[in-house]
Amino acid sequence: MALKSGLSMAYKSLMRPSVVSQTRLYCRPLSAVATDEMKSKIDKLVANKKVVIFMKGDPQQPRCGFSNAVVQVLRMHGVDYDAHDVLSSEELRKGIKEYTSWPTIPQVFMNGEFVGGCDILLEKHQNGELIDELQKIGIKSALLESELSKDSTDK
Numbered sequence: 001m002a003l004k005s006g007l008s009m010a011y012k013s014l015m016r017p018s019v020v021s022q023t024r025l026y027c028r029p030l031s032a033v034a035t036d037e038m039k040s041k042i043d044k045l046v047a048n049k050k051v052v053i054f055m056k057g058d059p060q061q062p063r064c065g066f067s068n069a070v071v072q073v074l075r076m077h078g079v080d081y082d083a084h085d086v087l088s089s090e091e092l093r094k095g096i097k098e099y100t101s102w103p104t105i106p107q108v109f110m111n112g113e114f115v116g117g118c119d120i121l122l123e124k125h126q127n128g129e130l131i132d133e134l135q136k137i138g139i140k141s142a143l144l145e146s147e148l149s150k151d152s153t154d155k
Contacts (some may be wrong), residue, residue, distance in 0.1 A: 035095075038091060038092070038095040038099075039095070039099060041092075041095075042092075042095060042096060042099050045082070045084060046109040046112050046114075047112050048082055049080070049081055049082040050080075050081075050110065050111055050137050050138065050139060051074065051079050051080070051081035051082070051108070051109070051110055051137075051139070052081060052082045052083075052084070052108075052109040053067075053070055053071075053074070053081060053082070053083050053084070053106050053107065053108050053109070054083075054084050054086050054092070054096045054105060054106060054107045055067035055070065055071070055083055055084070055085065055086065055105060055106040055107075056085070056086060056087050056105055056106070057085055057087065058083055058085050059071045059075075059083050063087060064105075066104070066105070066106055066117070066118035067105065067106045067118075069118050069121075069122060070106045070108060070118050070121055071083075073121055073122065073125045073130070076125075076142070076143050077125075077130065077131070077134060077139075077141040077142055077143050077144075078140075078141065078142025078143070078145075079134065079139060079141075080139075086105050093105070100114045102114070102116070102117060104117050104118075105117070106118055108120075108121050110133060110134075110137055111136075111137045115133075131143070131144050
């Protein structure tokens with residue numbers, strides 16, 4: 001399909017071979033180190049919008065390449081999302097890592113469920129799964145809409 005090949009080429013420079021298993025990742029409870037208050041705060045943040053990312057910097061000024069890659073992919077798909085800068089709060093940075101048991105930033109949530117980090121989102125983007133995941137939560141991918149529009153005008 002033209003869309004999948006277009007997706008592959010769009011961010012080829014960002015893609016790396018997958019080291020991600022196909023198993024779903026789910027949030028685990030915070031350890032005793034983090035406070036119930038932080039867990040409650042994160043619960044509210046991830047429930048606030050259909051797509052939420054915890055990143056270094058903000059979407060206008062990402063402060064690491066991985067956060068920038070996630071922002072670029074979401075921008076390509078036209079996704080409206082909430083972003084939270086973990087560099088603005090050491091408590092949030094540590095808290096989100098414990099909340100998900102995931103050691104790296106950025107971290108992406110869809111419909112309150114932890115999806116993974118940059119590599120996982122890029123892999124889903126590259127193989128077309130991201131479009132399906134967005135559709136499942138009621139978000140139409142701008143990239144898909146553009147490709148469908150292009151296909152219909154080519155006929």
